[in-house]
Amino acid sequence: MSVCLCNFLIQNISFLFIEILCCFRYTDRRKSAVHHFKQALSVDPLMWAAYEELCVLGAAEEATAVFGEAAALCIQKQYLSHGSASQSLNMPNEDHSTVSARNFGPGPDDASPRQLKHMQGNNLRDIPGNYHGAAAVQSSNGGSSNISFYNTPSPMVSQLSGVAPPPLCRNVQSNVPNPSIPSADSSPRSTVNSTIQAPRRKFVDEGKLRKISGRLFSDSGPRRSTRLSGDGGANTNVSATMAVGNGTSNSSKYFGGSKLSSMAFRAVTVRKGQSWTNENIDEGIRNENFDDSRSNTALTTSSSSPSGDTRSLEQGAVIPISAGIMNGSRAISGASEIMDLLRTLGEGYRLSCMYRCQEALDVYLKLPQKHYNTGWVLSQVGKAYFELVDYSEADWAFSLARQASPYSLEGMDMYSTVLYHLKEDMKLSYLAQELISTDRLAPQSWCAMGNCYSLQKDHETALRNFQRSVQLNPRFAYAHTLCGHEYVALEDFDNGIKSYQSALWVDTRHYNSWYGLGMIYLRQEKYEFSEHHFRMAFQINPCSSVIMCYLGTALHVLKRNDEALVIMEKAILADKKNPLPIYQKANILVSLEKFDEALEVLEELKEYIPRESSVFALMGNIYKRRNMHEKAMLHFGLALDLKPPATDVAAIKSAIEKLHVPDEPEEEM
Amino acid sequence: MATESSEGEEEGKITGGNHVLIVEDDLRELGKKAAWSVSSCKPGNGVGSLRDDNLETYWQSDGAQPHLVNIQFQKKVKLQLVVLYVDFKLDESYTPSKISIRSGDGFHNLKEIKTMELIKPSGWVYVSLSGNDPRETFVNTFMLQIAVLSNHLNGRDTHVRQIKLYGPRPNPIPHQPFHFTSREFITYSCVR
Numbered sequence: 081m082s083v084c085l086c087n088f089l090i091q092n093i094s095f096l097f098i099e100i101l102c103c104f105r106y107t108d109r110r111k112s113a114v115h116h117f118k119q120a121l122s123v124d125p126l127m128w129a130a131y132e133e134l135c136v137l138g139a140a141e142e143a144t145a146v147f148g149e150a151a152a153l154c155i156q157k158q159y160l161s162h163g164s165a166s167q168s169l170n171m172p173n174e175d176h177s178t179v180s181a182r183n184f185g186p187g188p189d190d191a192s193p194r195q196l197k198h199m200q201g202n203n204l205r206d207i208p209g210n211y212h213g214a215a216a217v218q219s220s221n222g223g224s225s226n227i228s229f230y231n232t233p234s235p236m237v238s239q240l241s242g243v244a245p246p247p248l249c250r251n252v253q254s255n256v257p258n259p260s261i262p263s264a265d266s267s268p269r270s271t272v273n274s275t276i277q278a279p280r281r282k283f284v285d286e287g288k289l290r291k292i293s294g295r296l297f298s299d300s301g302p303r304r305s306t307r308l309s310g311d312g313g314a315n316t317n318v319s320a321t322m323a324v325g326n327g328t329s330n331s332s333k334y335f336g337g338s339k340l341s342s343m344a345f346r347a348v349t350v351r352k353g354q355s356w357t358n359e360n361i362d363e364g365i366r367n368e369n370f371d372d373s374r375s376n377t378a379l380t381t382s383s384s385s386p387s388g389d390t391r392s393l394e395q396g397a398v399i400p401i402s403a404g405i406m407n408g409s410r411a412i413s414g415a416s417e418i419m420d421l422l423r424t425l426g427e428g429y430r431l432s433c434m435y436r437c438q439e440a441l442d443v444y445l446k447l448p449q450k451h452y453n454t455g456w457v458l459s460q461v462g463k464a465y466f467e468l469v470d471y472s473e474a475d476w477a478f479s480l481a482r483q484a485s486p487y488s489l490e491g492m493d494m495y496s497t498v499l500y501h502l503k504e505d506m507k508l509s510y511l512a513q514e515l516i517s518t519d520r521l522a523p524q525s526w527c528a529m530g531n532c533y534s535l536q537k538d539h540e541t542a543l544r545n546f547q548r549s550v551q552l553n554p555r556f557a558y559a560h561t562l563c564g565h566e567y568v569a570l571e572d573f574d575n576g577i578k579s580y581q582s583a584l585w586v587d588t589r590h591y592n593s594w595y596g597l598g599m600i601y602l603r604q605e606k607y608e609f610s611e612h613h614f615r616m617a618f619q620i621n622p623c624s625s626v627i628m629c630y631l632g633t634a635l636h637v638l639k640r641n642d643e644a645l646v647i648m649e650k651a652i653l654a655d656k657k658n659p660l661p662i663y664q665k666a667n668i669l670v671s672l673e674k675f676d677e678a679l680e681v682l683e684e685l686k687e688y689i690p691r692e693s694s695v696f697a698l699m700g701n702i703y704k705r706r707n708m709h710e711k712a713m714l715h716f717g718l719a720l721d722l723k724p725p726a727t728d729v730a731a732i733k734s735a736i737e738k739l740h741v742p743d744e745p746e747e748e749m
Numbered sequence: 750m751a752t753e754s755s756e757g758e759e760e761g762k763i764t765g766g767n768h769v770l771i772v773e774d775d776l777r778e779l780g781k782k783a784a785w786s787v788s789s790c791k792p793g794n795g796v797g798s799l800r801d802d803n804l805e806t807y808w809q810s811d812g813a814q815p816h817l818v819n820i821q822f823q824k825k826v827k828l829q830l831v832v833l834y835v836d837f838k839l840d841e842s843y844t845p846s847k848i849s850i851r852s853g854d855g856f857h858n859l860k861e862i863k864t865m866e867l868i869k870p871s872g873w874v875y876v877s878l879s880g881n882d883p884r885e886t887f888v889n890t891f892m893l894q895i896a897v898l899s900n901h902l903n904g905r906d907t908h909v910r911q912i913k914l915y916g917p918r919p920n921p922i923p924h925q926p927f928h929f930t931s932r933e934f935i936t937y938s939c940v941r
Contacts (some may be wrong), residue, residue, distance in 0.1 A: 694930065729825070
């Protein structure tokens with residue numbers, strides 16, 4: 081029944097797509113989800129959330145196709161046609177939206193009951209919001225619709241602050257984090273353009289997104305967002321940026337998943353200059369508003385006065401109708417600007433979801449400075465560097481992102497992993513502390529904390545932290561993967577397998593989990609399984625030299641050495657800085673008894689990384705097998721000098737002993 | 750391995766003991782993987798007290814000497830260090846004085862690998878299982894048996910408060926002959 085209603089409403093209200101999509105996505109009906117997302121985008125090209133979901137599912141088309149001219153025209157048409165009709169539509173829309181919102185709650189949504197509850201709870205409050213939302217939906221399709229269909233009371237400019245407020249808690253009700261969060265300051269970024277042109281940032285989306293998000297995500301933001309985003313990330317950053325403008329809270333926390341919100345936020349920030357103030361005005365509501373925009377269902381606030389709906393953008397709001405009057409030309413230019421921006425961001429996001437990270441970075445660099453230096457974009461840049469295994473650059477990008485949006489939690493779990501790889505325990509523990517104090521109920525904070533303990537080799541505590549993170553949001557795939565890593569470190573392979581499989585159930589394209597499973601099977605000597613899993617990871621992320629290297633290792637133990645060598649070559653080409661494939665190639669050559677080639681390879685490697693004990697140890701082994709004892713001795717000695725751990729010391733020393741026994745039995749070691 | 754022995758350690762003799770358990774980073778505790786059993790115990794002071802991380806509880810034997818603690822693994826493990834918590838001040842005549850450590854595949858072929866004499870120990874006592882030969886850094890075995898041959902003041906039964914076993918950490922990267930030491934190798938060696 082609710083599905084029927086949904087179908088009906090779909091025709092009228094595009095945001096409903098998002099809800100349905102989420103349901104399909106969560107219940108693993110990928111094809112339907114993809115199909116519906118695409119439909120949503122065709123109806124409403126500004127629905128960033130839909131595009132984001134498509135990227136995460138790996139089914140997105142090129143951004144130029146989606147956010148192209150046709151889309152711009154479509155927006156303009158919608159805008160112009162709805163412009164004047166908005167007001168009259170308000171009432172009925174309200175009904176629709178609330179109804180639909182309610183329906184969604186318990187409806188097809190497989191999401192947590194919490195969402196439902198929130199939805200219900202929010203509905204009451206949302207009504208005014210919905211009201212406006214609906215209006216907004218209809219009317220603000222136009223690009224530069226700064227026009228706020230919401231009559232939001234003008235917020236105190238002083239409230240704007242440059243810093244995005246901390247993410248709202250999940251409880252919509254209880255937030256109100258800093259009503260006065262200064263939206264005012266956010267201005268630098270958000271203010272951006274007080275002109276109508278400003279909305280570059282997905283301004284348009286904002287209105288729409290907001291409404292949509294408000295309605296869709298009654299659930300506490302973060303959870304939902306993480307749910308939606310899975311590894312999507314960034315949304316929150318976006319939101320954060322947006323929020324900054326708004327001054328309202330939430331930095332993005334949420335919605336990572338709710339792309340909507342992020343988009344909304346962006347738009348919001350853009351607007352900010354003026355309109356935001358409106359939003360925040362209502363105490364308490366304010367926060368909700370933002371949440372709302374964030375897509376967190378928070379649904380804006382229940383502003384009491386219809387006109388009070390702050391969400392909207394402009395201060396003037398007022399003129400939803402005048403919006404209609406807004407000249408079509410403005411709409412057109414606004415729409416195309418928005419499209420330009422969306423195109424760049426969309427392309428970047430799509431490429432980074434496809435793990436073509438270098439290209440993604442190039443695309444992001446095309447953004448103008450002021451857009452580049454925002455939490456979301458910098459976070460995405462950080463993520464791209466992370467996937468390229470360039471941890472120092474990633475560290476730099478993420479730290480800038482933190483400066484840009486200090487309260488944004490999106491992508492911070494990845495930042496904590498970067499710091500883990502760099503072994504920066506001070507920075508990591510500081511990050512974890514900050515995240516926990518920003519939001520104790522965010523899965524990312526506990527992931528960071530867990531990474532901190534894991535770096536100290538306290539795997540049990542780390543595991544507990546990751547489990548907490550899972551508890552906070554069972555649809556946050558990365559938390560499951562991290563649990564899996566800890567189980568493996570504790571050598572509890574069964575639970576490790578279960579954790580990795582949970583991560584994959586949430587997000588099939590989470591290649592880390594495929595890799596984790598491959599590693600477990602490699603240890604358990606189930607080589608066929610291991611090879612299969614590494615291959616799946618490789619298919620998802622074909623640019624990762626680390627995955628290729630392990631795939632090669634698995635092939636090597638399966639005795640398929642030719643294929644292994646091919647993959648190793650690819651891995652070497654994929655990332656010149658990765659020494660491991662070279663080392664593995666030498667290993668394979670040794671097992672094929674091609675000692676000379678192996679030695680050549682190792683000599684090169686030695687030049688590149690002069691202080692690696694295992695390289696010398698392997699060379700020593702080769703010389704030993706070739707009976708070149710002096711060279712073997714030399715290399716074993718060098719290996720020992722580099723202070724390998726005790727097991728290696730024992731192995732090398734015993735190899736040295738054996739060296740001399742055949743030649744000079746009487747010589748003592 | 751053992752750090753800060755409070756007093757001198759002669760060949761086979763240990764005096765004193767540490768109050769804090771400090772072990773090197775590249776060792777990890779292996780006791781959880783083993784099946785522990787004892788030759789005899791007083792009700793309420795059984796083998797569980799040896800592994801409960803509680804220094805207040807102790808195992809008390811209840812039979813003839815030597816008193817045995819048997820530790821059996823499902824597969825061969827490399828062991829490097831045994832650490833016992835015993836306290837003369839608390840246990841007096843129950844404190845072990847001579848300990849023998851044996852290893853083998855099972856009860857039928859245990860061989861002694863180490864003997865120690867404890868002289869008024871109080872705290873954690875480290876017993877290294879390595880030989881002098883670098884090839885003998887570890888003992889690779891299915892079973893370890895710790896035998897208390899005699900106690901201080903000729904006591905019959907013995908109290909041991911805690912026992913921990915340490916061995917090397919396995920290579921985090923499977924199927925590698927050697928560990929990686931340089932940062933570049935370690936950074937690229939795993940995906941997290």
